[in-house]
Amino acid sequence: MEDLVIAIDVSLSMKASDYTPNRIEAAKRATLSLIAMKLEKNMEDRIGIVAFYGYSLPIVDLTRDRELLVSVVRQLRVLGEATAPGNGLKEALYMLRGRWPKMSKERVLIITDGTFNEGIPLDIVAEYAARRNVVVDFLTLGKLTNYDKTMIRRTLKLTRGVHEHARTASELIVKAIKLAIRETP
Numbered sequence: 001m002e003d004l005v006i007a008i009d010v011s012l013s014m015k016a017s018d019y020t021p022n023r024i025e026a027a028k029r030a031t032l033s034l035i036a037m038k039l040e041k042n043m044e045d046r047i048g049i050v051a052f053y054g055y056s057l058p059i060v061d062l063t064r065d066r067e068l069l070v071s072v073v074r075q076l077r078v079l080g081e082a083t084a085p086g087n088g089l090k091e092a093l094y095m096l097r098g099r100w101p102k103m104s105k106e107r108v109l110i111i112t113d114g115t116f117n118e119g120i121p122l123d124i125v126a127e128y129a130a131r132r133n134v135v136v137d138f139l140t141l142g143k144l145t146n147y148d149k150t151m152i153r154r155t156l157k158l159t160r161g162v163h164e165h166a167r168t169a170s171e172l173i174v175k176a177i178k179l180a181i182r183e184t185p
Contacts, residue, residue, distance in 0.1 A: 001044040001104040002184065003062050005092035006031060009112035010076060011053040011083045016113070016142065019169045023141055024078055026169035027111050030139065030176035031073050034109075037180040039066050046104075048095045049073065052088030053080045054118045058095055084119025085110055085151070089136065093129055105184050107135040107161075111176075113142030116151055126155035135184045136161040141172055160185050 008027060019026035038045055046062040049072055057079075060072045092108040108129065116122060129136050136159040138152050144165070152163055164179060166172035 001042065002107060003046045003048070003096055003104050004038065004107045004109060005048040005050055005062070005095050006034070007050040007052055007056075007085070007088035007092045007108060007110045008076060009053070009083060009085070009088075010051045010079045012078055012081050013083070013113050013115055013142070015078050019141060019172065023113050024076065026141065026172050028073050028076055029169065030172040031111065032070060033173045034176040034180040035066065035069050035073070037177050039064065041181055048092070050088055050091045050095065051076060051079065052084055052091065054082030054084055055080070056084065056087040056091035058091055061095060082118035083112065083115050085112055085116055086120035086122040086125045089122060089125045089129065090120060093125070093132065093134060096134060105135070106133070107137065107184050109137045109139060109179060111139045114140060114144040114148035116148050122151040123154040123158070126158045130158040135159050137179055137182070138163040139172070139175055139179055140165045
């Protein structure tokens with residue numbers, strides 16, 4: 001059993017049309033595929049959704065309600081400027097706060113096109129995630145900056161996560177499904 005919070009980048013750069021039809025729509029399709037596969041694989045898993053740009057927002061709390069998750073993901077839109085994945089991770093960790101003792105594995109999947117330029121540094125929040133034994137994975141698209149890559153590497157090292165990068169919209173779906181069925185440590 002696993003609780004997974006998907007933190008989706010809804011910053012202005014997600015409007016770019018280098019993925020068909022654009023990055024945000026490609027990310028939403030990949031997320032929908034991930035949700036379907038994850039809940040099909042294990043009906044006991046729960047999924048939550050967080051959106052982030054310069055700020056972060058809880059969108060739907062942990063649930064097994066596939067219809068609700070699908071509806072919410074379809075309604076996601078680009079919300080504003082800047083990209084603050086550290087804030088998105090912090091919001092996701094807050095959503096995972098839950099029961100003690102832990103009854104399930106906890107994981108956050110950050111879907112982003114990079115250009116981390118706002119908010120709490122990602123690696124600082126990753127230290128907190130690591131102390132809570134939360135695995136943090138990344139599904140990225142677009143062109144990442146060297147700073148983005150450094151922050152992702154640091155986060156993965158701390159949290160035992162994995163990173164998948166997709167160069168096309170169809171590859172994004174394949175990699176999302178791969179992450180959906182991934183067995184976490």
